[in-house]
Amino acid sequence: xxxxxxxxGEAGADIIDINMGCSVKKVAKSGSGAALLKDLIKTExxxxxxxKAIALPLTIKIRSGWKEGQPAYRTLARIAEESGIDALVIxxxxxxxxxxxxxxxxxxxxxxxxLHIPVMGSGDIISPSQALALKKQTHCDGIMxxxxxxxxxxxxxxxxxxxxxxxxxxxxxxxxxxWLISYWQWIEENYQGPxxxxxxxxTLFVLTRGLPASGEFRQNVALxxxxxRLKVLxxxxxxxxIALE
Ligand SMILES: Cc1cc2nc3c(=O)[nH]c(=O)nc-3n(C[C@H](O)[C@H](O)[C@H](O)COP(=O)(O)O)c2cc1C
Numbered sequence: 001x002x003x004x005x006x007x008x009g010e011a012g013a014d015i016i017d018i019n020m021g022c023s024v025k026k027v028a029k030s031g032s033g034a035a036l037l038k039d040l041i042k043t044e045x046x047x048x049x050x051x052k053a054i055a056l057p058l059t060i061k062i063r064s065g066w067k068e069g070q071p072a073y074r075t076l077a078r079i080a081e082e083s084g085i086d087a088l089v090i091x092x093x094x095x096x097x098x099x100x101x102x103x104x105x106x107x108x109x110x111x112x113x114x115l116h117i118p119v120m121g122s123g124d125i126i127s128p129s130q131a132l133a134l135k136k137q138t139h140c141d142g143i144m145x146x147x148x149x150x151x152x153x154x155x156x157x158x159x160x161x162x163x164x165x166x167x168x169x170x171x172x173x174x175x176x177x178x179w180l181i182s183y184w185q186w187i188e189e190n191y192q193g194p195x196x197x198x199x200x201x202x203t204l205f206v207l208t209r210g211l212p213a214s215g216e217f218r219q220n221v222a223l224x225x226x227x228x229r230l231k232v233l234x235x236x237x238x239x240x241x242i243a244l245e
Pocket of ligand 1: 061090124145146147148
């Protein structure tokens with residue numbers, strides 16, 4: 001891990017984050033990700049070795065512990081702070097919970113009170129107003145959004161707008177079209193062949209969920225054989241949405 005961190009630094013990384021939050025089987029069964037929450041003696045050595053190896057900002061992302069009834073976050077957070085970690089992010093669920101139950105934001109508030117380094121919370125945020133409310137309730141220094149960012153990538157911009165006093169809300173069709181165009185370009189640059197059309201379809205599905213007449217649009221998208229046809233469908237659909245405004 002120390003060597004990997006050093007190499008990542010040499011390759012131009014701005015920050016190193018140690019992933020102790022991933023609970024998926026193939027990661028945890030090798031002792032990585034959230035499995036590190038089970039052996040804090042080993043984890044302390046690991047954090048210290050990485051800290052010694054790099055001068056870059058070093059953060060850790062943790063869960064509350066491996067399984068319910070066995071919280072690890074208090075001890076681990078203390079170890080991390082004493083080892084010179086620059087910030088800590090917690091997804092306050094136990095690893096064995098996966099995504100079931102609810103994220104326990106009281107744990108975020110508790111860690112914020114216990115630690116001197118910045119603490120960030122993650123888990124179950126689905127709207128800008130909820131993001132701001134949780135920040136206020138827990139006094140945490142930052143929040144991380146996972147699943148909802150995949151569904152509504154504009155959530156970060158909307159949070160900033162709300163923080164500056166703007167109203168909550170969804171992007172209008174014009175703005176949404178802008179998001180789709182930038183994703184389209186990114187996908188064209190980064191994917192080729194069948195993977196490209198698959199990624200374009202998936203993006204069109206996700207970013208039009210819940211819009212007027214999106215059912216028919218999505219059916220057409222599913223059947224479109226080429227990228228060119230997808231583009232025509234996309235343009236026609238958004239023109240009709242903008243006309244509805
Ligand atoms: C596709 C995906 C991959 C993720 N990978 C990791 C990971 O490698 N390490 C980690 O600590 N958390 C990982 N997470 C968890 C998120 O960072 C986040 O803590 C969690 O999804 C809860 O936030 P949410 O309710 O906003 O999704 C992942 C989440 C998703 C959706």
